[in-house]
Amino acid sequence: MDKKPVIALKGRQQPRVKIEDVARKANVSPATVSRVLNHPDIVRPELRDKVMRHINDLAYTRDSAARALKSGRMRTVGVIVPTLALGIFAEGVEALQNRLSESGYTLFIANSQYDQRREFQELQSLIERGIDGIVLVGASHGRELRSLIEQAGVPVITTYVAKAGGGIPAIGIDNESATREITEYLLRLGHVRFGAIANVVAASNDRSRARLEGIQRALSDAGLPLKPSQIVKADYSLAQGRSALRQLLTDHPDTTAVICTTDTLAIGAMAEARKMGLAVPSTLSITGFDDVELAAQMDPPLTTVSVPAAEIGRGAADYLINAIAGSPVPRSVVLPYRLVMRSSSAPPRSSVRPARRGRSRDH
Amino acid sequence: MDKKPVIALKGRQQPRVKIEDVARKANVSPATVSRVLNHPDIVRPELRDKVMRHINDLAYTRDSAARALKSGRMRTVGVIVPTLALGIFAEGVEALQNRLSESGYTLFIANSQYDQRREFQELQSLIERGIDGIVLVGASHGRELRSLIEQAGVPVITTYVAKAGGGIPAIGIDNESATREITEYLLRLGHVRFGAIANVVAASNDRSRARLEGIQRALSDAGLPLKPSQIVKADYSLAQGRSALRQLLTDHPDTTAVICTTDTLAIGAMAEARKMGLAVPSTLSITGFDDVELAAQMDPPLTTVSVPAAEIGRGAADYLINAIAGSPVPRSVVLPYRLVMRSSSAPPRSSVRPARRGRSRDH
DNA sequence: TCGATTTATGAAATCGATTTCAGACTTAGG
DNA sequence: CCTAAGTCTGAAATCGATTTCATAAATCGA
Numbered sequence: 001m002d003k004k005p006v007i008a009l010k011g012r013q014q015p016r017v018k019i020e021d022v023a024r025k026a027n028v029s030p031a032t033v034s035r036v037l038n039h040p041d042i043v044r045p046e047l048r049d050k051v052m053r054h055i056n057d058l059a060y061t062r063d064s065a066a067r068a069l070k071s072g073r074m075r076t077v078g079v080i081v082p083t084l085a086l087g088i089f090a091e092g093v094e095a096l097q098n099r100l101s102e103s104g105y106t107l108f109i110a111n112s113q114y115d116q117r118r119e120f121q122e123l124q125s126l127i128e129r130g131i132d133g134i135v136l137v138g139a140s141h142g143r144e145l146r147s148l149i150e151q152a153g154v155p156v157i158t159t160y161v162a163k164a165g166g167g168i169p170a171i172g173i174d175n176e177s178a179t180r181e182i183t184e185y186l187l188r189l190g191h192v193r194f195g196a197i198a199n200v201v202a203a204s205n206d207r208s209r210a211r212l213e214g215i216q217r218a219l220s221d222a223g224l225p226l227k228p229s230q231i232v233k234a235d236y237s238l239a240q241g242r243s244a245l246r247q248l249l250t251d252h253p254d255t256t257a258v259i260c261t262t263d264t265l266a267i268g269a270m271a272e273a274r275k276m277g278l279a280v281p282s283t284l285s286i287t288g289f290d291d292v293e294l295a296a297q298m299d300p301p302l303t304t305v306s307v308p309a310a311e312i313g314r315g316a317a318d319y320l321i322n323a324i325a326g327s328p329v330p331r332s333v334v335l336p337y338r339l340v341m342r343s344s345s346a347p348p349r350s351s352v353r354p355a356r357r358g359r360s361r362d363h
Numbered sequence: 364m365d366k367k368p369v370i371a372l373k374g375r376q377q378p379r380v381k382i383e384d385v386a387r388k389a390n391v392s393p394a395t396v397s398r399v400l401n402h403p404d405i406v407r408p409e410l411r412d413k414v415m416r417h418i419n420d421l422a423y424t425r426d427s428a429a430r431a432l433k434s435g436r437m438r439t440v441g442v443i444v445p446t447l448a449l450g451i452f453a454e455g456v457e458a459l460q461n462r463l464s465e466s467g468y469t470l471f472i473a474n475s476q477y478d479q480r481r482e483f484q485e486l487q488s489l490i491e492r493g494i495d496g497i498v499l500v501g502a503s504h505g506r507e508l509r510s511l512i513e514q515a516g517v518p519v520i521t522t523y524v525a526k527a528g529g530g531i532p533a534i535g536i537d538n539e540s541a542t543r544e545i546t547e548y549l550l551r552l553g554h555v556r557f558g559a560i561a562n563v564v565a566a567s568n569d570r571s572r573a574r575l576e577g578i579q580r581a582l583s584d585a586g587l588p589l590k591p592s593q594i595v596k597a598d599y600s601l602a603q604g605r606s607a608l609r610q611l612l613t614d615h616p617d618t619t620a621v622i623c624t625t626d627t628l629a630i631g632a633m634a635e636a637r638k639m640g641l642a643v644p645s646t647l648s649i650t651g652f653d654d655v656e657l658a659a660q661m662d663p664p665l666t667t668v669s670v671p672a673a674e675i676g677r678g679a680a681d682y683l684i685n686a687i688a689g690s691p692v693p694r695s696v697v698l699p700y701r702l703v704m705r706s707s708s709a710p711p712r713s714s715v716r717p718a719r720r721g722r723s724r725d726h
Numbered sequence: 727t728c729g730a731t732t733t734a735t736g737a738a739a740t741c742g743a744t745t746t747c748a749g750a751c752t753t754a755g756g
Numbered sequence: 757c758c759t760a761a762g763t764c765t766g767a768a769a770t771c772g773a774t775t776t777c778a779t780a781a782a783t784c785g786a
Binding site: 730733738739741742748750754755 | 758774
């Protein structure tokens with residue numbers, strides 16, 4: 001921690017330029033300056049231009065605290081994600097911020113590390129900051145949190161899920177249905193011995209839980225319910241994907257298809273399969289979820305589910321902007337996911353092809 | 364875009380509880396309530412407890428706009444990153460937010476998409492919001508932006524670089540020195556025919572430019588200056604890494620070592636090398652920069668430079684917290700990077716080992 | 727040309743919390 | 757028992773922009 005010579009910060013800022021200063025310079029009242037900024041159309045053009053010149057000359061910017069105090073609106077939205085380390089959340093936040101920025105909103109960001117207590121605290125802090133709207137991730141939030149939101153009377157939307165409890169609107173995909181489809185696809189290919197790797201360790205990760213349920217349901221429906229030992233629970237990391245695959249194949253060496261609830265786990269599993277000398281997909285089919293950038297570049301490219309993160313972010317922004325303005329808003333928006341069949345999945349080596357059905361694509 | 368029935372948002376929030384309401388309930392003056400909240404120690408304990416009870420009963424939270432207006436401090440910091448899609452920035456932002464949150468600060472986030480104009484606009488918007496401090500990335504910022512900062516009198520710190528112009532303090536690593544070291548390491552292994560893949564398309568990406576310069580300088584010093592055709596300029600993406608490698612090997616089929624300015628490009632290059640049937644590292648050595656999670660899991664694992672993103676984020680937070688408080692702060696902090704030698708790099712197939720030198724490790 | 731409208735501007739109240747200043751009350755000392 | 761010092765508390769000013777209300781100027785019709 002190589003520290004260069006320590007200095008004290010130079011003199012504090014000069015007194016801020018106030019609306020009154022501009023008014024005096026321009027020989028008008030503060031009210032007029034305010035009008036020039038907020039309702040330019042009701043000020044005589046020549047006067048407006050004059051005032052504008054002085055505003056620029058003095059590099060005046062209004063004090064948003066004073067503004068917020070008077071108007072009751074902060075023009076600020078907050079988002080709390082579990083973590084930014086996941087590209088899928090980072091992408092959503094980026095899209096959210098871009099859309100908000102276009103509408104003059106600024107975005108507060110916080111992360112919960114999948115911890116509901118932390119999520120609650122961060123939300124509390126954001127609400128104290130007077131945010132006009134809030135974006136959450138997922139459907140599992142404590143009662144406490146919901147009543148805090150209700151009490152504050154702030155519009156909320158929850159993201160990455162198709163529906164949330166407690167009358168909270170949602171925008172996202174139907175995670176369970178997506179894994180159900182991908183599982184059915186593998187069944188159609190002829191697989192009968194499955195394994196699942198799911199990051200369901202964090203209590204608040206309802207997305208992954210829904211994904212796991214989709215797998216289980218599809219297999220139960222097919223008369224091939226998963227035994228507990230066929231499900232390896234993991235945290236979120238590549239390394240865990242590796243060890244999970246190893247464990248799975250130790251317990252069930254004859255597995256032909258492994259369904260992972262995230263691409264990261266799937267990529268870890270593929271790395272481990274390679275190391276173990278198992279050919280993907282001829283010996284082992286592996287699927288992921290999220291369609292991260294790398295998925296398409298793997299060797300073989302990874303079969304996965306593409307999540308429209310940017311659309312989710314934009315949609316959340318639009319929802320809040322409307323809700324804040326008092327416009328009517330949809331209760332929930334279910335976005336289509338996309339099954340991306342690549343070559344990490346194939347029929348098992350020597351399978352008797354079952355009765356075929358057609359299709360499978362967009363949801 | 365499957366829309367559910369549209370509804371209007373329920374009745375707007377009940378009138379906010381004010382400090383005066385609490386005061387009335389507790390039979391004290393607003394001043395006392397304020398003191399209970401801000402200087403609890405100067406209020407008689409029993410009275411303080413009584414007021415506290417009423418504060419809780421009414422679930423009073425102070426209006427931060429009013430508070431900020433009077434006190435002139437928002438307890439808010441802003442950060443502008445080029446993009447959140449890069450794990451390295453997401454990680455830094457996350458660490459930044461965590462540290463700020465511990466100190467009662469809230470974080471505004473914005474992204475510039477590597478566009479200086481956008482960066483300026485976002486900064487302007489943040490300054491209007493009254494932020495107490497600002498975190499930027501990299502050293503290339505327009506004069507305009509610097510004077511805006513100066514005028515606003517807001518403490519700034521720039522990140523991921525070792526030094527920034529214009530008296531702006533920095534916290535980060537010496538990018539040029541890092542690639543110089545990695546190039547020298549490849550030279551010591553015996554390589555003489557080099558190629559570089561650099562994401563220097565975005566005008567404001569000074570990090571990558573510094574990295575490229577490090578490569579060039581090391582090779583010039585070794586008497587092997589790169590010809591323009593040995594440098595492929597790319598954008599930031601895996602696919603570009605692939606096509607860049609293909610182009611490089613078309614022009615210079617005898618290349619034995621390819622140095623990339625980011626892991627993403629290197630991973631793309633490795634994927635392409637595999638596809639072209641080139642063995643890494645025996646035929647071709649490839650190196651990256653950033654040490655993303657995947658780097659260690661590649662086959663073969665990628666030689667790269669590890670950037671302490673979390674430390675940078677934390678350090679930036681600490682810097683601003685101190686600067687805002689008026690405490691003395693270091694002008695700049697250079698953090699150590701770490702060369703991570705993995706097996707994507709090795710001596711060229713049939714090289715005459717040159718005179719050996721020792722070491723190479725931490726900076 | 728004069729009154730009736732319309733339009734543009736300014737004076738002043740307002741948003742809610744903080745803090746200075748002064749006064750009320752308590753305690754200690756003589 | 758009375759004054760002096762010390763503690764607490766309340767009244768009121770303040771932060772800076774917005775907006776209502778009123779007034780002055782401009783426009784129009786008769």
